[in-house]
Amino acid sequence: MPISPNQGSTGGGTPVTITGTNLSDTSAVTFGSKPATSVTNVSxxxxxxxxxxxxxxxxxxxxxxxxxxxxLSFFYVGAPFKSSLGTTSGPLAGGNTITINGTGLSTATSVSFGGVTATPTVNSDSSLSVAVPAGAAAGPVAVSVTTAGGTNNGLSYTYVDIPDIGTISPTSGPASGGTAVTITGTNLDSTDSVTFGGTAAPFSVINATTLSAVTPPGTAGPVDVVVTNPAGSDTEVGAFTYVAGPGI
Structure with missing residues (x-):
């Protein structure tokens, strides 16, 4: 006489189906010493x-x-506890795989990102991997994990849109570097790198529409300026020109 599922939340409330023979006129189903909260004799x-x-x-x-x-054996499972996300942000289009760490994750069946669910791969009781679904809009969403023991909330994941460079000022400076440059555009608040001609530049995020950067040393001539965040990169071709110093 099998029971399905054979595990559920310590808080109760798990619907189970018991199959066997001579089950007509069932008067009670008992879990240990406790009666089931609802019993239906289907057949x-x-x-x-x-x-x-x-x-x-x-x-x-x-x-x-x-x-x-x-x-028949029935196993009570505690609600999962999530301690951290391996990656806390990613592209609005989704598709990137992240790791969720915690305890009680071995029976995980779904992970919700702002109400959009994805099916995880269980690595162990303390770890699972999941491909992030596409988001509705850039910004933070709540993350919840559902297991046989219930659903646990409390983590946040931030969807990030691809940066878009609008203007760069000034557009030229000495090849020795050191020019303070202001970059304006959109989706700049999650920037993780700025490069001039492929060389990383120190930068500061002012807000979602403004960055401040200092040019690294370069070779005389125009170079590409690239702004990158977890969602991708935007390139302004030849947007900054390095000017050679005078020679005597």
Missing amino acids: PTEVTAVSPSGTGTVGVTVTTPGGTSNP
């Missing part, structure tokens, strides 16, 4: 019930006018 071979609260492993029995069945 002579099937009974459905809702588990009460409990802990550990308990025996589930069915009682009919003919007696009480042998017990």
Whole structure:
């Protein structure tokens, strides 16, 4: 006489189906010493019930006018605890795989990003991997994990849109570097690198539309300026020109 599923939340409320024979006129289903919160006799071979609260492993029995069945094992599982996201931001288009760390994750069936669900790959009881679904808009969303033990919330993931460079000022400076440059545009608040001619420049994020950078040394002539964030990069071709110093 199998039971499906054979595990559920310690808080109870898990619907289970018990199949077997001679189940007509079932009067009770018991989980350990506790009666099920709801019992439905579907047919002579099937009974459905809702588990009460409990802990550990308990025996589930069915009682009919003919007696009480042998017990079936049912495992109570605690709600998951999530301690961290391996990556806390990514592209609005989704598709990147992140790791979620915590405990009680071995029975995870879904991960929700702002209400959009994805199916995870369980690595262990303390780790799972999931491909992030596409987001509706740039910004933070709540992340929740659902397991046989329930759903746990409390983590946040930020969707990031690709940066877009608008203007660069000034557009030229000495090849020795050191020119303070202001870059304006959109989606700049999650910038993680700025390069001039492929060389990384020190920068500061002012706000979502403004960056401040200092040019590194370069070779005389125009170079590309590239702004990158977790969603991707935007390139302004030949947007800054290095000017050679005078020679005597």
